Amino acid sequence: MKDLSNSVAIVGVDESDEIGKLPDVSLTSLHLQAVHNAVADAGLKISDIDGVFTAGQHSPAMLGEALGITPRYVDGTSVGGCSFIMMVGHAVAALHHGLCDVAVISHGESGRSGTGVTRARDTSLSGQYEMPYGFGGAPTYFGMITNRHMHEYGTTLEDWARVAVSTRAWAGLNPKAMFRDPITVEDVLNSPKLFYPFNLLNICLVTDAGGAVVLTRAERAKDCAKKPVYVRGAGEGTEHTLVTNMTDMPMSKATAISGNKAFEMAGVTHGDFDHIMLYDAFSSGPPMMLESLGFAEPGEGVRFFDEGRSDPGGSLPINTNGGGLSYTHSGMYGIFPIIEAVRQQRGECGDRQVPGVKCSLVNGMGGMLSAAGTIVLSHET
């Protein structure tokens, strides 16, 4: 696995032309905008792509057709919002072995407007065992994990609120973020009650957005338009789909497995990171992910958000794009923390640039910590 480390670089990233509330842009158009923009960012052409990776409503075949290419390698792994993070690892393996030469990972989701979307999903489990009781939608599940965490470790509503406050401070520095006005812990605690333990400001946005990432082997990456950002490590894991089967709840086995694999491949330890991107569908997610990844003892993940540590100018910046909580969250958010980590490693982030950043962690969940992907990115090899 270690021979894969640094063998591939991310050479292009971008969002769709716009993100946010886009009733006149279809799901397909979000994909195409993101891929065209990311390929241009890399200084490559659409016709250079021969590996297509996507999850969600479009299969890789549909995306290839829409782009007008005939890929020789495709991957449609679909285990929730972290699928795109997992696909970085899959693309590294495929590129390293010559199964493709230029890989694109694409996300498009009309999550807010539902434009050009037909929704159909397998409800054999949730339909029988959850929906008759009023479950449906992530906020009615993730709170179960959160409330158990509060019971076991004494974490509080104020602890989760501090995560939302820190993330909003970053969003204030990102012109693309949907919500940029500063908020306080009191604002979070006084926002409308939705699903205890969550108020409105503990829960991510619902937006329309696309995003894409282009990868190629390290030797070719040097000829692309931007500074290469190397994939030093990648790992993935899955545990469950029904949150009742999350054995060690609130600890996530999938997250732990993915992190251990990524750190081992990269040859890094927790102290090597100076920038962290975590999938924040809910404010309680990042602290719990830090615990499952081994950055903190159980119950201590919230301390990373104390006293400005995670904030702009803090000692360990977390979710510097403003996160799913304040920047954008189309549904399967996982492409966006990758894009942000690459921009940070390139030094493109303007007011929110983390000075001297060398090693970024990207970790995301699929479902309710059901699946997880972790990657380690650096502009240094």
Next chain:
Amino acid sequence: MEPELLRPLPKPMTPEAKPYWDGLREGKLMLPECNDCGKAFFYPRIACPNCHSRNVGWVQASGKGKLYSFQIAYRALNPAFKIPPPYVLAMVELEEGPRLMSNLINVEADPDVIKCDMAVEVVFEKQTDEVTIPLFQPAS
């Protein structure tokens, strides 16, 4: 005329879960149990998730357990769920080991009243001639 349904009915009902749904109609909470390792599990499936044996049977649960975790819903996300909020979304850990989702009823929907690990017991609620569901209340 049929009375208005307040809850979405289980759909689709899978063949491997038939003894579970049949049991509920008779006021029994049936769990799949492995005949080799002896562990009960949930949801119903044809192989044991613990030892991976295909030798699986059924056992009647006591109906007692604890509230592993909960949420208070102040609004409904599914229009087919018509019970007025607030109501309690419950994750129950049964005495036999498996966890399942349900509602906690006959209790005030207040996070200061409801506590994780409180003792709960099953209550059966008929929806239609076909469907009865297991709800839970604080143990007497």
